[in-house]
Amino acid sequence: MNKQFFIKTFGCQMNVADSERxxxxxxxxxxxxxxxxxxxxxxxxxxxxVREKAVHKAISTLGEFQFLKETKDPxxxxxxxxxxxxxxxxxxxxxxxAPYLDFVFGTDTIDHLPEILHRVKSGERHVVYADFDPSxxxxxxxxxxxxxxxxFVNIMKGCDKYCTYCIVPYTRGKEKSRTIDEVLDDIARxxxxxxREVTLLGQNVNSFGKGNANTKNREPGELxxxxxxxxxxAGEENFPQLLRAMDEDPRLKDLKRIRFTSSHPLDxxxxxxxxxxxxxxxxxxxxxxxxxxxxxxxxxxVLKKMGRHHQIETxxxxxxxxxxxxxxxxxxxDLIVGFPSETEEDFKQTLALLDRIQFDNIYAFAYSxxxxxxxxxxxxxxxxxxxxxxxxxVLKYQLAIAEKRYASRIGKVMEVLxxxxxxxxxxxxxxxxxxxxxxxxxxxxxxxxxRVVNFIWTSPRNILGKLINVKIIGATGLALxxxxxxxxxx
Ligand code: SAM
Ligand code: SF4
Ligand code: F3S
Numbered sequence: 062m063n064k065q066f067f068i069k070t071f072g073c074q075m076n077v078a079d080s081e082r083x084x085x086x087x088x089x090x091x092x093x094x095x096x097x098x099x100x101x102x103x104x105x106x107x108x109x110x111v112r113e114k115a116v117h118k119a120i121s122t123l124g125e126f127q128f129l130k131e132t133k134d135p136x137x138x139x140x141x142x143x144x145x146x147x148x149x150x151x152x153x154x155x156x157x158x159a160p161y162l163d164f165v166f167g168t169d170t171i172d173h174l175p176e177i178l179h180r181v182k183s184g185e186r187h188v189v190y191a192d193f194d195p196s197x198x199x200x201x202x203x204x205x206x207x208x209x210x211x212x213f214v215n216i217m218k219g220c221d222k223y224c225t226y227c228i229v230p231y232t233r234g235k236e237k238s239r240t241i242d243e244v245l246d247d248i249a250r251x252x253x254x255x256x257r258e259v260t261l262l263g264q265n266v267n268s269f270g271k272g273n274a275n276t277k278n279r280e281p282g283e284l285x286x287x288x289x290x291x292x293x294x295a296g297e298e299n300f301p302q303l304l305r306a307m308d309e310d311p312r313l314k315d316l317k318r319i320r321f322t323s324s325h326p327l328d329x330x331x332x333x334x335x336x337x338x339x340x341x342x343x344x345x346x347x348x349x350x351x352x353x354x355x356x357x358x359x360x361x362x363v364l365k366k367m368g369r370h371h372q373i374e375t376x377x378x379x380x381x382x383x384x385x386x387x388x389x390x391x392x393x394x395d396l397i398v399g400f401p402s403e404t405e406e407d408f409k410q411t412l413a414l415l416d417r418i419q420f421d422n423i424y425a426f427a428y429s430x431x432x433x434x435x436x437x438x439x440x441x442x443x444x445x446x447x448x449x450x451x452x453x454x455v456l457k458y459q460l461a462i463a464e465k466r467y468a469s470r471i472g473k474v475m476e477v478l479x480x481x482x483x484x485x486x487x488x489x490x491x492x493x494x495x496x497x498x499x500x501x502x503x504x505x506x507x508x509x510x511x512r513v514v515n516f517i518w519t520s521p522r523n524i525l526g527k528l529i530n531v532k533i534i535g536a537t538g539l540a541l542x543x544x545x546x547x548x549x550x551x
Contacts, residue, residue, distance in 0.1 A: 065095035072109025074262055075233070076145050078213035079171055080107045083144075083428050085204035086174050098126055102108045103178065104139045105450040108147030110228050113428035119147050119195035123159050130161045139179045142166065152191045167191035168218075168233055190347075198273060199237035204245050205254065207502055210526030212256045212482060216244050216303065217263035217271075222325060223355075225368040225435040226397065229264060236265070238273040241303050249312035257526040258349075258478055261303075261321040267328040267358055270298040283300045308345045317551075318478055318509065318530060320349045323395075329354060329379055337387040350387050351511035354379070355395035358409035359414030366433065373414065375536060380418050391510030393422040398455055399448030401439035403504065408451050412458055421466055421512065423459045427452045458539045466511070467536035475547055476532045477506035477514045480522045506531075508541075516543040524550060 064142035066087045070080040083105060084094060093100040104126050108119030114348050136431040142164040143155055149167035156162055163181045166174065178189050205212045220230045223275075239247075248259055256496040263269065295297050307313055337352075338344035354376075356362050363374050383390055396411060415423070427448040430437050443451075483505040501517040504524065508514060516531050518524060527550040531543035 063102050066092050066105065067098045067101035067103070068105045068106045068107060069098075070145075071106070071115055071122075072111065072145060074213055074260065075168075075215075076107050076109060078262055079145060080167065080217060081206045081213070082171055082204045083107070083174060084206040086172065090175050090178070098129065098139070101139055103119065104141045105130070106141075106143045106212050107145040108143055110146045110150050110232055110431070113158055114428060114429065115462070116147060117142075117145065119145075123162070127159070127161055140164070140178070142177070142181075144168075144171070146229070148191050149232045150228065152201065153189050156187050160470040162187070164188040165191055167193070167344045167439045169194040192489060193234040197237070199239050200243060201239065203251060203253065205256065208525070209481075210227040210257045210478070212251050212259050212550075213262050214244065214251070214259050214262065215239075216247060216261045216266060217269050220264035221268075221271075222265060222327075222370075223368060223435075225366065226400065226431065227438075228421065228431040228434060231433060233264060236268060236271055238263075238269050238271060238298075240273050241298050243305050244303060245306055245313070248307065248316065249310065250314050253315055255526060257316060259316065259535075260322065261319065264323060265325045265328055267300045267324040267333055267348045268293070269300040269329070273298060279448060294342070294524075299320065299330075299332070300328075301330070301336050304333075304336050304345050304348055308326075308347050313347075316347060317526075318349045319345075319347045320511075322353050324352070324371075326354060326379065331382075333381065334382050334386065335536055337383055339386070339453065342386070344386070349511065350389055350509045351393070352383065353393045355396060356414065357397050358400065358407065359411035361401070363407050365402050366402060366436070366439070367397070367400060373410075376529055377414075377417060387531070389510055391421045391508075392418060393424070393511070393514060394418075394420055395490055396425040396455060398425060398451040399426050399443040401436060401441050401443065403451075405444055408454075411455065415459055415462060419462060419466060420459065420461060421510070423455070425452060425455045425459070439493050463538040464536070467538060467541060470512070470533045471536055472493060474510045474530050474532050475512075475514065475530050475541075475543070477508055477516070477543070478543065479504055479506040479527050479529060481505065481525055483515050493498075514538040514543045515540055516545055518545060521549060522548070522550070527551060 068080050070076050106119055106122055109115040116209050125525055126141055132138055138164040144166040148165045158236040164177050166177060173190045175189050176192055192438050199218055203409050219234040221236045244399050307319055335343055335347045336348055342344055356376050358421045359373060369533055483503040501514045501519060504518040505515050514531055529550055530546040532542050532546050535542035
């Protein structure tokens with residue numbers, strides 16, 4: 062029997078990490094990854110619902126696979142399933158949209174996939190596993206697919222913030238954290254497998270600790286008070302403690318960098334800012350000097366309507382304090398434009414924030430109404446064309462800032478953690494004379510401040526997961542081009 066599977070992933074790193082977990086689970090069942098859907102016995106769409114467009118993409122991709130079901134040969138007919146945030150939210154409603162679907166699973170039922178497939182294989186149709194896991198605590202083991210120097214590690218799941226526009230609390234459930242001990246054991250195992258950089262994942266990793274097996278569970282009434290407020294109580298396990306424990310654990314000595322995403326300004330504590338200090342002032346050496354801290358808008362009036370519970374002035378002082386401690390820190394953020402009632406003046410305040418902070422990178426989105434959220438009750442006062450226009454304006458505005466910031470790196474030597482060969486890229490070695498110039502394979506990696514650096518590497522030595530010094534010789538608003546300074550690897 063055909064034992065191949067194919068996965069198409071949409072959405073954030075959370076879904077990317079989940080797809081990796083699915084791949085490992087299916088591999089453990091004796092299956093292999095197919096290069097195209099036509100070759101697969103099992104086709105899975107891991108979908109996102111954060112914006113309407115994302116849902117459309119998942120459903121139309123599903124439509125593209127429908128013809129594979131129409132083959133006359135039953136041994137070639139694939140089983141098709143949809144999961145992730147789309148599965149969690151829409152559950153069996155998806156069979157109405159796509160009756161040819163065989164199964165639906167959610168964000169909390171991935172580990173049940175072998176069971177789901179067993180039922181489908183036995184002839185059951187329309188199998189649904191999309192309830193949230195009712196257990197109080199969160200425990201898991203990270204699964205990595207293939208040889209890689211980088212791994213995503215879920216340290217908490219869910220979101221209790223309930224920003225008014227956002228569907229994620231409904232697709233990922235309540236916040237639950239793993240314990241520090243469990244995360245350390247998990248990462249120690251990954252380091253033995255060759256992982257050299259981990260990205261700690263969660264919707265609000267900086268509220269890590271709240272609701273783990275070592276903390277007292279909150280009463281329902283108390284939980285109500287926490288929504289939109291801070292993470293663990295004083296004295297409970299928290300995120301800076303996890304970072305310090307990772308830095309100090311001897312089993313993690315070969316781990317070179319720690320990254321994390323995403324965080325909320327409300328939980329971005331002084332204790333966490335202090336982790337970015339120089340090493341002689343209590344900073345954490347392995348912590349990458351980069352922060353992704355979504356701000357969403359530069360206008361306090363809009364932030365209030367978004368239910369973000371933070372103010373622009375606090376955000377700016379957090380960033381100032383961070384830059385004081387770590388002047389080279391790379392900063393990125395998320396922005397929504399065209400939120401209901403956003404005026405031209407509010408939008409200008411967002412542009413002013415970009416000038417003030419000088420982010421290296423932004424992820425900007427046009428507001429998309431999500432049914433069931435509080436913002437969906439607000440009158441959508443910004444027209445679709447205004448939203449599009451504001452989105453284009455903000456992206457163009459930021460590109461000019463990023464180009465300047467990236468160009469200022471030219472001539473500097475930066476330490477790059479090598480991630481692999483850059484796909485479909487070739488570069489010329491500018492240090493050679495014109496006659497010797499040739500197109501070379503390009504390798505890619507990131508600096509501690511999260512800038513992508515592409516560089517030529519011709520030696521046969523494997524540099525995956527190594528730190529290498531690269532001199533920056535060119536820049537665009539998206540990436541840097543570099544030249545290896547010497548072949549010394551760490
Ligand atoms: N938990 C993270 C946070 O608080 O920033 C990430 C949340 S979400 C997966 C990623 C981004 O999508 C958000 O930061 C926000 O900018 C954007 N987003 C969420 N809901 C949206 C909506 N209804 N319309 C447009 N963008 C949205
Ligand atoms: Fe959504 Fe807000 Fe939670 Fe982020 S913090 S996932 S934007 S509700
Ligand atoms: Fe999308 Fe779910 Fe992530 S809605 S952005 S895949 S948490």
